[in-house]
Amino acid sequence: MTPALEVRGLAKRYGAVEALAGVDLVVGEGELVGLLGPNGAGKSTLVKIACGLVRPTRGEATICGLSAGSHEARRKLGYLAELFRFPGWYSADEVLHLHQKLSGSAGGAQERHELLELVGLTDARDRRVEEMSKGMQQRLGVAQALVGSPPLLLLDEPTSALDPVGRRTVRTLLEELRRRGTSVLLNSHLLSEIELVCDRVAILLDGRLVTEGSPAELARPRGVEVETDEGTRLFEGKSRDDVPALVAELVAAGRKVYGVRVLTSTLEETYLEAVGGATS
């Protein structure tokens, strides 16, 4: 099966700055992959190369098997930039109409209505962009990326300007996209969001991929905490599978067991461990 996005040995240098230093990453069909990393790790550069906005110094990127940046590849993707703006004098409906024409979508008014409904902007259909809040514009940006139902979505910080309700809307939308089989590469600083919706997480640091795996894989066991009549004890190195034997052992030793908690590291802890507290 051809991956929705595949990058091999991708490198990008801006003068003396190495934004990407040979990254390999695959986003499978229908997969939702979260891209994490501190500022300047190369996340946006990777996405921009996939969109054809930036040319790689070396390596290659393909969209559904097509060379990234090519006319054909761009037909297969929807993109929401981290910093974007729509002309203020366009209404929400007109923005979508413009992108329908540019992407060759034949969805018409029905598609525009559905997209606005999907991002909770039905009532703002005729509202000008300049009269919208930043959050509404961001949701419109997500809708714009979905025009033409592309098989791959590249979303660069799609929830950065959203309030909790807006974030929930986008999260629900991502779940709906997964249901529809759309592949998504999601750049975000919001670890909880990534943890909740992504099938896989990749962490970039200084232009290199340092960790990759499902949120469950990345959430490593940290031990088992058992509450007994002697107090709470931590059994490091133990996992969920060890719990029955551990409890049996304690009971056999005459202890009264009141509670057991399997401890795993959160994605945040894994992330901080991977990037070593790096930020910029």
Added chain:
Amino acid sequence: MISVLTIAGYGLREALRRKVFAVVLLLTAAFLGLFWLANHFVFENLANVGPPSGIDARTFAGAFMFGLAMFGTLFLGVVLAIFLTIGVVRGDAERGLLQPLIVRPVGRATLLVSRWLGAVAVCAPYVGAVYIGTMLITGLTGHWWPDHVVIPGVELAAGVALVAALSLLGSIFLTSTANGIAVFMIFGAGLVTGLLGTIGHALNSLSLSHAASIAAWLIPFEGLYQDALREITADTTGLTGFLLTLGPFGGGYTGGPGLRLWAIAYLVIVGVVATLAFSRRDL
């Protein structure tokens, strides 16, 4: 084709919404009003006009006034062209307007061509309208009409289209402000070299005329403008014809068909360079 029309329309709408048209129309109305006033006073007191001996006063005043109007037309057209194109690439990319468009399957070359066509679709009719308006003012007020009507107007519009192309090229490398300044300076330099050519012609200085001629070919919008000036009195012969070419709006430089062909080639070269540069630009 749909993409070209869509993006050209996008540019057109941007111009409308940014009130560029409103400002330009206001300035144009003021310009035409003042120009009519000037014509009215000049031709009402034609006896007070003292042209060099041997020149018909009406021809002198008419050619001079209409030459001035052509300069004004070119200037207003260039202002419009620059403001429509200065920020098309880098300016729009910095504002985040370009990225959503450029990732669509339209191609960067298509975007450039469309934005240029959009600008020309606005500027060329505008230049044509002001050209015809000023010609009617001069003709109806002073009863003087240019020898050739169509070619000078087309050359002025083509000159403005060339400036739009240069401005688009500049927008790939420069910020909007820097690009605006750069294109205006090129435009100013062109006008100065045109005057230099006229002075060279008057002084019979081959060196000055040669220098002006080189400059006119390097920035052919200036050559087209000079040629347009020459065209309005092209059939005026004798001493009157000769002396008219010596004035500041005399069009001393004659480019002819070679210049027009070069202007087309120049446009193609600017287009190719812009497309290549844009295709290599990271956004």
